[in-house]
Amino acid sequence: MKKQPLQLLIASLWVCIALPSIAQTNHYLTTTLKTQPVINTVSVQTALASSEESPNTAKTQSVIENIRVDNYESSYTLNSDYTYSEMMTQRFTLLTPLGVNQGQRVAKTYYPESQSLELIEAYVIQPDGKKIEVSKDNIFTRPTPESQNAPGFSSSLTTTVVFPQLQIGSEIFVKWKLIQKTPPLLGFNIVDSPSFYAQTVKRTVKIIIPDSLELNWKHRGDYAVTAQTRNRQRIITAVIENQPARKPEAAMVSLIDVSPVFVASSLSSWEEVGKLYWQQEHSKVEVTSEIKELANKITGNKQGREAARTIYNWIAQNINYVAVYLNQNAGYVPHTSTEILNNGYGDCKDYVVLMRALLKAKGMDSYPVLVHWGAMTRKLPLWTPAQFNHAIIYLPEYNIFANPTSEYASFGMLDQDLEEQLVVIAAEESRTAHIPNTIPNQNHYSLSSTVTLLGDGTVEGESELTFIGTINSTIRQIFSGFTTPDQIADNWLAQTPEGGYGNLVVSDVNNLDQPMTLQGKWTSPLAINMGKQTYFSTPLGIDFIHLRQLRKYITSGKRLYPVFVGAMEMNWQYKIKLPQDYKVSHIPGNIDFSNDAGKYTSSYKTDGVYIVVKRHLIINKNIYSPQEYPAFKELMYKPVNDARSVMVLQKLVRGHLQKTLQVSRNRH
Known part of the structure; x- marks a missing residue:
């Protein structure tokens, strides 16, 4: 399940959930050796041939190149009904021991109902020039994991080639032939992009199409595209050369956002994508007596x-999710509402179909919506089904987009990687739109802690945590797992300088209509070294969003790519009770900082018995461009440094202690 960038960053540090911005950057093999099921799918019209501004492809000095893409060629020959044959040739050089490991196998996926796949040849060229053919024993065709995990949803097969006797300097070569036997339901579509992680020497896409067929193409970045007509055929060729390997950045947007890309499509508009999907979907919305x-x-x-x-809540919590993203090669064909109800499970398309049927039974209109769920924030340069990997629902009467696939999200509350x-x-008459984005105070986190500092340096505390907005789905997911609340409390405390153990009382994770709240008690034994002068920072205790962890957003040097954070407002308050035999000799100064990226304030006050610390952080927007990043970085340093701010206590002598106690009694 996907999560909001900032909340998932914190969760990744404390409950072992991966950073979305890193997890969503395609795995090395996906972008180099595998055939990139989304980045290399299949659709193009010369009237729209054009180029967008080139993304930043600057090579960073610290990139270690494990594999080099020496040549990649994909040639499509189309028939009059948009069926086609594709010849794909791939050649790689393995440069390091890791590259040898990663280059051990190459795989390609196909859909046997509508496609056939043939491996033409595969071999290895050793550094000494020796050629080793891949034997049949090293070629395997198996159901893809999604086919095994989701029978009835996908029947795709994957052919895998395992290369023998690899070593540093080996070149691997593979050639495939794929035939599209039936006209694609969503037309002919191609989205091509070079590897992000590996140097690409040359990459070529060629499309041969009867000149009577419509085909659009568009690109951004360094592709050189030519089109010519010969013998009543159009030949479109896109070539990109000498692309360097690049290094991802923490919390960055999707790789495709910052990469060159070539798109071709037989479709005429985004609206046609929607109409074609509607033609597959609307008859599946069956309103039976059972519905x-x-x-x-x-x-x-x-x-x-x-x-x-209530219908949304029921769908989200009673239908099991089968994780199959939309894939244009398999078609956008959901099951019927009757089948989904009987099965008790479905993918995103099915969730929407069943919810639409139940809404229709109550007289409410709704529409399916195609969207990208993830860190891809930039639309592709041309309309194509590959833009989308998810289906949600739209209720026009209430102007609400809802994501019933997200079992932890409230009705109408969308993850921040769906926003914008x-x-x-x-x-039948489709239209485009953009999902509204939230503002910071719609995504709010608040912590209130009462802390007692004992004379031996042990810290005891009670914390109350409240959540408003999209952050709730993150919290619900964390506390719906196998880990108990007390184990989570201990995990969170283990990430603080003080450490310790604790327990948590959690509100009902299954109540999607109410914001989540947590109450925790915790102890950090001997956390502070007490002496004549005692130096300590604010004890963090049970805290979901740890200020020190915001350092993950701070990178050295110039940032090349946008950072995906998530607009949010956060408040922390700590009331720290001091040992009786100490007085406060120093507290940090207050902070009041704001810039275009957001705002951070903090205050420290003491009456001799308590120190009260208040902190407030506002992150203005979801995404900051490289040009905006210096301001964002400056903002992030304020809470990160403030978390290290030191308070100083002075141990009292007996006479001074008695006088201080008397003053305290008079005050209280």
Whole structure:
């Protein structure tokens, strides 16, 4: 399940969930040796041939090149009905021991109902020039993992070639032939992009098409594209050369956002993508007597928006998710609402179909919506189904987009990596839109802690954590796993300088209509060295968003790519009770800082018995460009450095202690 960038960053550090911005950057093999099922799918019209501004492809000095892409060629020959044959040739050189390991196998996926795949040849050229053919024993065709995990949703097969006797300097070569036997449901589409992680010497895409067929193409970046007509055929060739290997940055946007890309499509618009999907989907929305009975049971006496909310909650929490993203090669064909209800499971398309059927049973209109769920923030240069990997729902009467696939998100509350995304609202007359983005105070985290510092340096505390907005789905997911709340508390405390152990009381994770709250008690034994003068920073205790961890967003040197953070507002308050035999001799100064990226304030006050620390951080927007990053970096340094701010206590002599105690009694 995907999560919001900032919340998932913190969760990744404390409960072992990966950073989305890193997890969503394609794995090395996906972008080099595998055939990139999305980045190398299949669609282009010369009237729209043009180029967008080139993304930043500067090579960073610290990149270690493990594999070099010496040549990649993909040639498509189209028939009059948009069926086609594809010849693909790949040649790589293995440069390091890791490259040898990664180059051990190459794989290509196909869909046997509509495609056939043949391995033409595969071999290795050793550094001494020796050629080793790949034997049949080293070629395997198996169901893909999604086919095994989701029977009835995908029947794709993957052919894998395992290369023998590899060593540093080996060249591997493979040639495939794929035939598209039936006209693609969503037309002919290609999205091509060179590897991000490996140097690409040359990459070529060629399309041979009857001149009577419509085909659009467009590119951004360093592709050189030519088109010519010969013998009643058009030949479009896109070539990109000498692309360096690049290094990803923490919390960056999707790789495709910052890479050269060539797109070709037989479709005429984004709206046509939606119309084609609608033609596959709308007949699946069956309102049977069973569906009507279930809709009435779910909604009870509720009407309108509240009835829609209860239907959404039921779908999100009662239908099991089968994780199959939309894939244009398999078509965008969901199951019927009856099948989904009987099965009790489905993918994103099916969630939407069943919810639409239940809404229709209650007289409410809705539409399926195609969207990208992830860190791809820049639309492709030309309309293509490859823009989308997910389906959600739109309720026009209430102007609400909802994501029933996200079992932890409230009705109408979308993850931040869905915000601002281009969507196609699918219908007979489809239209495009953009999902609204939230503002910081709609995504709010608040911590209130009462802390007691004992004379031996042990710290005891009680914390209350509250969550508003999209962050709730992150918290619900964390506390819906196998790890107990007390184990999570201990994990969080283990990431603080003080350490310790604790327990948590958690509100109902299954109540999607109420924000999550946590109450925790914790102890950090002997966390502070007490002496005549005692120096300590604010004890963090049980805290979901740890200020020190914001350093993960701070990179040295110039940033090349946008950083995906997530607009948010955060408050922390600590009331620290001091040992009786100490007085405060120093507290940090207050901070009041703001710039275009956001705002950070903090204050420290003491009455001799307590020190009260208040901190407030606002991150203004989801994404900061490289040009905006210096301001964002300056903002991040404020809380990171403030978390290290030191308070100083002075141990009192007996007479001074008695006087201090008397003053304290008078005050309280």
